[in-house]
Structure formats: C-alpha cells, structure tokens
Amino acid sequence: MNEILKGDLNDLELILNQVKAEGLEFLNGINDRRTSTDIQPMEYSDLEVQGSGTLAALAAFKSRFDDIIVASTGPRYWGFVTGGSTPAAIAGDWLATVYDQNTQTVKGQGDISANIELETVRLLLQLLRLPEDAYLGGFVTGATMSNFSCLAVARQWLGAQQGEDIAKTGVSGTLKVLSAMPHSSAVKSLALLGLGSQNLIKVKVMPGNREAMDLNDLEQQILELKGAPFILISSAGTVNTVDFDDFEAISKLRERYHFWWHIDAAFGAFAACAPAYAHLLKGWEQADSITVDCHKWLNVPYENAFFLVKKEHRLLQMACFQNSNAPYLGDPLDNFNYLNFLPENSRRLKALPAWFSLKAYGAKGYQDIVEGCIARAKELAEFIEKEDAFELLAPVRLNTVCFTLKGAGDKAFEFLRILNDQGVVFMTPTVYGGKHAIRAAFVNWRTTEKDVLVAIEELNQALKKI
Numbered sequence: 001m002n003e004i005l006k007g008d009l010n011d012l013e014l015i016l017n018q019v020k021a022e023g024l025e026f027l028n029g030i031n032d033r034r035t036s037t038d039i040q041p042m043e044y045s046d047l048e049v050q051g052s053g054t055l056a057a058l059a060a061f062k063s064r065f066d067d068i069i070v071a072s073t074g075p076r077y078w079g080f081v082t083g084g085s086t087p088a089a090i091a092g093d094w095l096a097t098v099y100d101q102n103t104q105t106v107k108g109q110g111d112i113s114a115n116i117e118l119e120t121v122r123l124l125l126q127l128l129r130l131p132e133d134a135y136l137g138g139f140v141t142g143a144t145m146s147n148f149s150c151l152a153v154a155r156q157w158l159g160a161q162q163g164e165d166i167a168k169t170g171v172s173g174t175l176k177v178l179s180a181m182p183h184s185s186a187v188k189s190l191a192l193l194g195l196g197s198q199n200l201i202k203v204k205v206m207p208g209n210r211e212a213m214d215l216n217d218l219e220q221q222i223l224e225l226k227g228a229p230f231i232l233i234s235s236a237g238t239v240n241t242v243d244f245d246d247f248e249a250i251s252k253l254r255e256r257y258h259f260w261w262h263i264d265a266a267f268g269a270f271a272a273c274a275p276a277y278a279h280l281l282k283g284w285e286q287a288d289s290i291t292v293d294c295h296k297w298l299n300v301p302y303e304n305a306f307f308l309v310k311k312e313h314r315l316l317q318m319a320c321f322q323n324s325n326a327p328y329l330g331d332p333l334d335n336f337n338y339l340n341f342l343p344e345n346s347r348r349l350k351a352l353p354a355w356f357s358l359k360a361y362g363a364k365g366y367q368d369i370v371e372g373c374i375a376r377a378k379e380l381a382e383f384i385e386k387e388d389a390f391e392l393l394a395p396v397r398l399n400t401v402c403f404t405l406k407g408a409g410d411k412a413f414e415f416l417r418i419l420n421d422q423g424v425v426f427m428t429p430t431v432y433g434g435k436h437a438i439r440a441a442f443v444n445w446r447t448t449e450k451d452v453l454v455a456i457e458e459l460n461q462a463l464k465k466i
C-alpha cells in the first residue's frame with residue numbers, strides 16, 4: 001500500500017473528527033457567512049508527485065477556499081430554488097459516501113441499497129399523497145435529469161403509438177410536444193432527446209397575470225393535431241410566479257384525447273405537504289410521469305431528485321434505458337435492476353439523505369418546513385407591496401416573491417447586484433411580463449421571520465445606494 005494512504009488509514013479517526021469539526025464550524029457559522037462572493041479567475045494548483053495526506057489537503061483547502069465558500073445552504077440564500085440540508089439529510093449523505101454502494105438490483109446476490117431506494121420512493125409517495133403502487137420511482141442528479149428521464153419514456157410512448165421503437169431506430173420526423181411555461185430544463189431535455197427544442201408547440205397562458213396553461217387554447221392546439229398523439233408538459237409551480245396548471249381539467253381532457261402527460265413538479269410537488277395548498281395539485285395523480293427535486297424543498301444536499309413513471313409504462317421505460325448487450329446482468333424483466341430504468345449505470349445510494357430526513361422529521365416536519373417557507377414569502381411580499389420603491393409583479397401563490405423597482409425596472413438588475421454584493425441575502429434576476437425583475441424563492445428549513453427582517457434591512461440599504 002502507498003505510504004501516504006497507509007498513514008491516512010492509521011489516522012482515519014483523526015481525519016473524520018477533523019472533517020466533523022470543519023463541518024460543524026461551517027454550519028454553526030452559516031448565519032454570518034457571506035451569501036455571495038466576487039468570483040475571480042483563480043490560479044489553479046498543480047498535481048504533485050507525492051501527495052501530502054488528507055489532513056494537509058484539508059488545511060490547504062481551508063486556507064484557499066474557506067473564506068469564499070458562500071452560505072448557499074443558509075437561511076437567506078433565496079436565489080434560484082436553492083434548498084438547504086437538514087441535519088438528518090447531512091447524516092444520510094455522509095453515510096452514503098462511507099457505505100459507497102452501487103445501487104442496482106433488488107433481489108438475488110448483491111447489496112440492499114436498491115431496496116432502500118424503493119422504500120424511500122414509497123415514503124416520498126406517501127409524503128406527496130400519491131398512489132403508492134402506481135409509480136416506479138428512481139433517484140437521479142436533479143430535476144433536469146428527472147425531466148429528461150420522464151420525457152425519454154414519453155418519447156418512447158409516442159414512437160410506440162406509431163409502431164416505432166425510437167430507442168432502437170432513433171427519431172424520425174417531428175414529434176409533437178405541447179407546453180405553456182416549460183422550465184428551461186424541460187426544453188433542454190427536448191434538445192438532448194433529439195426532439196428538438198424549437199419543435200415545442202407553445203400553448204397560451206391564461207389571461208390576467210397568470211403563467212398557467214390556457215386550457216381553451218390547449219384544446220384548440222390539440223384539435224389542430226387531428227388525432228396525432230403528443231406529449232404534454234405541464235407545470236406544478238412555474239419558476240417566476242409559481243403558477244400551477246389545472247390538473248383536474250387536464251385529466252378530463254385525457255378522457256377525450258390521446259397524450260402522454262408529464263408534470264414538472266420540481267418544487268411545487270411539496271404543496272402536497274401543506275393542507276391549505278394541496279388543492280393546487282388536485283388531479284396530478286393521473287399524470288404518466290412526474291419530476292420532483294429533493295435538493296429543493298426536501299432539503300437534502302445536491303445532487304438529488306427523483307422521477308416517477310406510471311408502472312403501466314414499465315416496458316417502454318425499459319426499452320429506453322435497457323443496458324442491453326450485458327448478458328452478465330441477466331434478464332431485465334426477471335430481475336429488476338435500476339440500470340435498466342434510468343440513465344446511469346453505476347450510481348451511489350442517492351436515496352439515503354432523503355430516507356434519513358423523511359424518517360427523522362416525518363410528514364409533520366415537512367408540513368412545518370413548507371408552511372414556514374410560504375409564510376416567509378408572504379412576509380417579504382407584504383413589505384414589497386407596502387414599500388413605495390418596489391412593485392410586486394405577481395401574487396405570492398406559494399413560496400416565491402417576484403418584484404421589481406417601481407417605475408425604474410431598468411435599474412432592477414443593478415439594484416440586485418448591489419443587494420447581493422452586500423453579502424447578507426441572495427436573490428436572482430429574471431424577466432417577467434417583459435420587465436427586469438428579482439426573484440426570492442423560499443425553500444430552506446432554516447429561514448425564520450428574523451431572516452426576513454434582516455433581508456428587509458438589506459433591501460433598504462441597497463435602495464440608498466442605487
């Protein structure tokens with residue numbers, strides 16, 4: 001064994017204790033850590049012939065990067081849709097690394113990790129109040145890969161309607177995909193899947209400051225397809241204003257028209273945890289496939305999401321992802337193996353952080369997290385509405401505040417730069433209704449009323465500088 005590795009093996013307890021101490025220092029100081037850093041091109045270090053061992057690597061890392069790692073897991077990081085990590089999720093994530101399983105089969109010789117993943121999916125279905133037996137679920141790196149995986153099966157379904165096995169023959173001709181406000185990652189998935197991002201048929205949104213699909217226009221567009229099967233991508237939570245498509249109405253359309261129904265519920269799925277908001281998802285259990293992100297509102301560390309595909313489409317799913325030409329893996333129908341049902345072959349025990357967090361906090365824990373975030377969004381929106389300098393661009397439908405500078409929208413991005421530069425709260429830019437705007441998305445379990453007050457103070461400070 002290499003001498004330095006041997007030394008590290010001897011020092012394992014010391015190393016892990018040191019890492020624990022670093023982790024604790026970081027997490028205990030998270031409220032005071034900056035939420036942004038001015039990223040400069042850096043000088044990259046070189047590979048040494050003789051390594052220096054883990055403790056020296058840790059010291060070198062700390063001296064170069066500790067000060068500039070931002071508090072993206074902290075309570076006032078409201079950019080994009082960035083969740084935090086619960087203590088239980090951190091525990092699960094650390095142990096997933098320590099166990100280092102390759103999560104594949106559920107029976108026969110091997111390890112138990114695929115069963116842990118299936119159990120976690122079951123817990124998630126219970127949390128989200130979806131029918132337990134209807135969906136096959138699996139973990140992927142994020143909602144982008146979840147959208148990709150679901151839409152791959154949708155593509156296979158579409159081919160099958162025309163007697164084609166697209167996984168084998170490739171896409172020929174233009175396949176029909178309809179959506180009103182797809183997330184950019186769903187459009188990216190169309191590009192990756194050879195469906196062509198520009199082939200998306202745009203459905204109108206409802207009038208009156210809405211981002212939800214106009215169902216009259218949807219039906220009109222369906223009629224124009226003259227009976228051709230298609231994929232419908234719908235939204236449970238648009239990014240700017242968290243609008244939801246009307247899933248009950250869409251399920252009724254399914255009785256009359258022939259389509260694959262996908263829902264991107266990356267973070268909106270968690271409305272199911274809050275009784276006052278669960279109605280937004282009414283009817284979603286009819287969808288063929290659903291995307292849910294875990295590194296958003298479930299508050300587990302990156303990279304973590306899962307997909308759900310109706311079990312009745314299992315053969316289509318397998319046709320897409322089957323790792324054929326590997327006889328040593330056995331008959332995929334006989335022996336369930338995750339690698340035949342999703343993009344990756346080798347994969348870590350991604351479900352473990354979610355398993356730990358779900359067991360640790362249960363349905364009530366997640367109800368509290370979700371309701372807390374919604375309350376925080378409303379508190380910030382109340383300030384924005386009252387303050388003359390700002391304009392709230394849409395009602396707070398769930399957990400996101402979308403606003404701009406009243407009468408000075410052209411300065412919104414400059415204002416945001418100043419705000420983020422203060423380093424205490426972080427938000428991200430967007431364009432909504434043609435206006436430059438700012439988004440604050442609340443999905444972190446740590447965020448309290450006090451954080452909103454701190455952010456208000458920061459907004460007022462930034463106003464003085466613009």
Ligand SMILES: Cc1ncc(COP(=O)(O)O)c(C=O)c1O
Binds near residue numbers: 141143186264
């Ligand atoms: C609705 C929606 N779908 C998909 C994504 C992509 O998620 P990820 O970055 O985890 O791939 C996001 C990210 O914000 C999202 O909000």
